[in-house]
Amino acid sequence: MTASRRHPSLLAALAGVVAAAVGFAVAELVAAFVAPGASPLFAAGAGVVDVVPAPLKEWAIATFGTADKVVLLGTMGVVLAAGAALAGWLELRRPPTGAVLLGAVGAVGAVVAATRPGSSPAWALPTLVGVAAAVLLLRAEVGTLRGPAEVARPDGAARADDPASGAGPWTAAGSGRPGLDRRRFLLVTGLAAAAGVVALATSRAVSAGSRAVTAAREALRLPAPSVTAPAVPAGADLGVPGLAPYVTPNDDFYRIDTALRVPQVDPDTWTLRVSGLVDEPFELTLAELLALPLVEHHLTLTCVSNSVGGDLVGNALWLGYPVRELLARAGVQDGADMVLSTSADGWTASTPLEVLQDEERACLLAVGMNGEPLPAEHGFPARLVVPGLYGYVSATKWVTELEVTTFADDVAYWSTRGWSERGPIKLASRIDTPRASTSVDAGEVTVAGVAWAQHTGIEAVEVRVDDGPWETATLAETVGPDTWRQWSYAWDADAGDHRLTVRATDADGQVQTSDVAAPAPDGASGWHEVDVRVG
Numbered sequence: 001m002t003a004s005r006r007h008p009s010l011l012a013a014l015a016g017v018v019a020a021a022v023g024f025a026v027a028e029l030v031a032a033f034v035a036p037g038a039s040p041l042f043a044a045g046a047g048v049v050d051v052v053p054a055p056l057k058e059w060a061i062a063t064f065g066t067a068d069k070v071v072l073l074g075t076m077g078v079v080l081a082a083g084a085a086l087a088g089w090l091e092l093r094r095p096p097t098g099a100v101l102l103g104a105v106g107a108v109g110a111v112v113a114a115t116r117p118g119s120s121p122a123w124a125l126p127t128l129v130g131v132a133a134a135v136l137l138l139r140a141e142v143g144t145l146r147g148p149a150e151v152a153r154p155d156g157a158a159r160a161d162d163p164a165s166g167a168g169p170w171t172a173a174g175s176g177r178p179g180l181d182r183r184r185f186l187l188v189t190g191l192a193a194a195a196g197v198v199a200l201a202t203s204r205a206v207s208a209g210s211r212a213v214t215a216a217r218e219a220l221r222l223p224a225p226s227v228t229a230p231a232v233p234a235g236a237d238l239g240v241p242g243l244a245p246y247v248t249p250n251d252d253f254y255r256i257d258t259a260l261r262v263p264q265v266d267p268d269t270w271t272l273r274v275s276g277l278v279d280e281p282f283e284l285t286l287a288e289l290l291a292l293p294l295v296e297h298h299l300t301l302t303c304v305s306n307s308v309g310g311d312l313v314g315n316a317l318w319l320g321y322p323v324r325e326l327l328a329r330a331g332v333q334d335g336a337d338m339v340l341s342t343s344a345d346g347w348t349a350s351t352p353l354e355v356l357q358d359e360e361r362a363c364l365l366a367v368g369m370n371g372e373p374l375p376a377e378h379g380f381p382a383r384l385v386v387p388g389l390y391g392y393v394s395a396t397k398w399v400t401e402l403e404v405t406t407f408a409d410d411v412a413y414w415s416t417r418g419w420s421e422r423g424p425i426k427l428a429s430r431i432d433t434p435r436a437s438t439s440v441d442a443g444e445v446t447v448a449g450v451a452w453a454q455h456t457g458i459e460a461v462e463v464r465v466d467d468g469p470w471e472t473a474t475l476a477e478t479v480g481p482d483t484w485r486q487w488s489y490a491w492d493a494d495a496g497d498h499r500l501t502v503r504a505t506d507a508d509g510q511v512q513t514s515d516v517a518a519p520a521p522d523g524a525s526g527w528h529e530v531d532v533r534v535g
Helices: 003-034 040-051 054-093 097-114 121-146 182-206 209-219 286-290 323-330 353-357
Strands: 271-276 282-285 295-302 313-322 338-343 348-352 364-369 383-385 399-405 428-433 438-440 443-452 458-465 470-472 485-493 496-506 528-534
Touching (some): 003 040, 003 097, 003 182, 040 054, 040 121, 054 097, 097 121, 121 182, 282 323, 286 364, 295 364, 313 323, 323 364, 428 528, 443 458, 443 496, 458 485
Parallel strands (some): 438 528
Antiparallel strands (some): 271 282, 295 313, 313 364, 338 348, 338 399, 428 443, 443 485, 496 528
């Protein structure tokens, strides 16, 4: 078949893509009035995140890191565009199959949106309105390609005057091709695309929630802590080029969560509910929380998905209220052993009750990070930070409820997906400089990195060159056992290819294991190694 004969099919595929894009724009506009979470793209993306097997999630995080959400949305966009193109082609070849396909996908999307945690039946409305617009537009666009003379035979085969068959007795004015009115097609498609842009722009203008939350955060003034954190010792940050700073800037702090769109929580209406197996359930507003005696604490957080030598770890100064005081106010009942924390987007974490009640741990309901209100990406207006536990069982962002319960009666988001329930952080160390597969000059080379054993502390770090003996590295100062610790080692490097290996020992005398384990189900282990070339 010649290119000219294929042209109507290509235009039909384009019609499908344009119709779907306009439908999404219309859905976004409706979602701006209903709820940001009702956006079909983000609701569907959240649904994909929920059903994707854990090994695939681990691969995505290991491969793309904090860009995993961008990659997911991009992949979804490509898949949806391909599906929309297929719908356009089918609508031309076998009407109304393409419209039915779009409608079926929209129906599934509406169900997914309406059944998301924290949703309501109204969340289905944006998808339903959007898919209705897409179907009507697809029919109109493909109609310009089919022409008024076409009538489908009962058996579904095209008549001789069907342009999809490549032959027909009539030619639309000015098109030079059977049944194809190019001007009408371009006019309908162009106007539809313009309308889609207007709808998308309007949805952004109407979605004032994120701007309002941003303004509220910028206007918020955190109170002075009743207990200030110790000052960072002068020797805590070695200042070695390429070495992660002792305190991680907010903009550089890693972000791993299941929220494809950052929840925009209005601080004026936010509340934290303490419920479950307690004598006196209560709710706390942000104003009430800020009026409590808040404390500061330096704490390093680590993601369970962090691979050996990975960067899903960061250290910050947190301001918040001790969780144990909230639990004491509620009056925890006998038999409880877990607190199920819930995020504004429905995500949950299961934290051992004994950890949260431990007077030696600064488990905080945090409102501040490095001297400013929590960034939206990191949980504004409030989140949990817990020393010694991986984030998936403790670091709930945008937290709205603490339910005192039991491990026997409740499970959290990741507990139902093959991960361990309790998640204590494993002893780990990392070489930051020199980087793997880099070249350095012969002579003295500074090898440096960080090591962590949250809530236990680092006692020693050792470095090995090739298969040589373990050499003791110099440890930097530290605020306390809940943060990572920098280290450095002066290496007299000879020319050639070499392998550097690091291991740490914690304050209890435990030496970091060489046994290699993947992040699932309870954190990665093994020694970090880098290969370097000395010139």
